[in-house]
Amino acid sequence: MLLVTEQAPLLTVDSLSKSYAGIKACDRISFDLYPGQVLGIIGESGSGKTTLLNGLAGHLPLDGGDITYRDRSGTLINLRTLPEPQRRKLMKTEWGFVQQSPRDGLRMTVTAGANIGERLLDVGARHYGNIRTEALDWLSQVEIPDRRIDDFPTTFSGGMQQRLQLARILVTRPSLVLMDEPTGGLDVSVQAKLLDLMRSLVRTLNLSVILVTHDIGVVRLLAHRLMVMQNGQVVEAGLTDQVLDDPRHPYTQQLVNATLIP
Ligand SMILES: Nc1ncnc2c1ncn2[C@@H]1O[C@H](COP(=O)(O)OP(=O)(O)OP(=O)(O)O)[C@@H](O)[C@H]1O
Numbered sequence: 001m002l003l004v005t006e007q008a009p010l011l012t013v014d015s016l017s018k019s020y021a022g023i024k025a026c027d028r029i030s031f032d033l034y035p036g037q038v039l040g041i042i043g044e045s046g047s048g049k050t051t052l053l054n055g056l057a058g059h060l061p062l063d064g065g066d067i068t069y070r071d072r073s074g075t076l077i078n079l080r081t082l083p084e085p086q087r088r089k090l091m092k093t094e095w096g097f098v099q100q101s102p103r104d105g106l107r108m109t110v111t112a113g114a115n116i117g118e119r120l121l122d123v124g125a126r127h128y129g130n131i132r133t134e135a136l137d138w139l140s141q142v143e144i145p146d147r148r149i150d151d152f153p154t155t156f157s158g159g160m161q162q163r164l165q166l167a168r169i170l171v172t173r174p175s176l177v178l179m180d181e182p183t184g185g186l187d188v189s190v191q192a193k194l195l196d197l198m199r200s201l202v203r204t205l206n207l208s209v210i211l212v213t214h215d216i217g218v219v220r221l222l223a224h225r226l227m228v229m230q231n232g233q234v235v236e237a238g239l240t241d242q243v244l245d246d247p248r249h250p251y252t253q254q255l256v257n258a259t260l261i262p
């Protein structure tokens with residue numbers, strides 16, 4: 001899964017730090033993410049993975065560090081100093097965030113079609129017929145039957161809700177998608193189906209993804225590069241296959257060995 005990365009980075013994170021009452025949830029995290037690249041982040045519970053994603057998306061104030069994003073026009077944007085209205089707009093147009101719980105990423109009180117249409121309205125779509133056609137198209141891309149378009153997400157299974165979340169985000173053709181445990185809490189067979197779908201969407205849409213998971217199988221399947229976190233720090237990083245086949249840090253060795261035991 002080698003990826004040619006001659007282009008400039010889409011995202012550059014330099015020394016991102018965040019503490020909570022003396023606990024270093026993220027301690028000087030740095031990395032580059034290139035267009036079309038999937039970066040997996042793995043680490044034990046409490047290692048700072050969600051804090052990192054939320055910090056990148058501007059959902060929480062950071063203590064330090066720089067986040068630079070190259071937008072569609074090629075302009076470098078400093079996300080730490082970007083005014084709130086522009087940040088919000090960017091999050092709705094060029095970024096997407098797949099929440100671990102679909103309840104946080106979907107609006108449960110409006111229909112599946114409206115969940116998708118809403119994001120289009122946010123970016124300026126106004127023609128009802130076009131919005132409905134796009135919504136139907138995206139439902140079919142995430143393998144949800146057309147006839148469910150007017151149903152509420154509360155009537156969907158967990159796997160369908162996660163797929164609807166993907167459709168809601170991808171409809172605006174983001175460049176960068178942050179995902180926090182997108183397959184967590186799903187049955188193994190449902191997980192496998194979702195992973196297959198994510199893998200094909202990442203390829204066809206040339207998405208850049210930062211994917212947080214506990215699951216080594218998920219990163220093996222999807223991630224070009226891997227970062228291993230422990231206690232708020234990156235303890236190991238590199239090409240996924242290299243890190244997993246020849247782990248250097250004791251914590252990564254332990255993680256890999258744990259998944260080898262039947
Ligand atoms: N709002 C908060 N207030 C205080 N401490 C927090 C808060 N959010 C996170 N922390 C602390 O920051 C550290 C990192 O938490 P974080 O949620 O980022 O971990 P995680 O790697 O996502 O874990 P999990 O795999 O369980 O989701 C933990 O020690 C956690 O207790």
Ligand SMILES: [Mg+2]
Nearest residue numbers: 049050051180
């Ligand atoms: Mg988390």
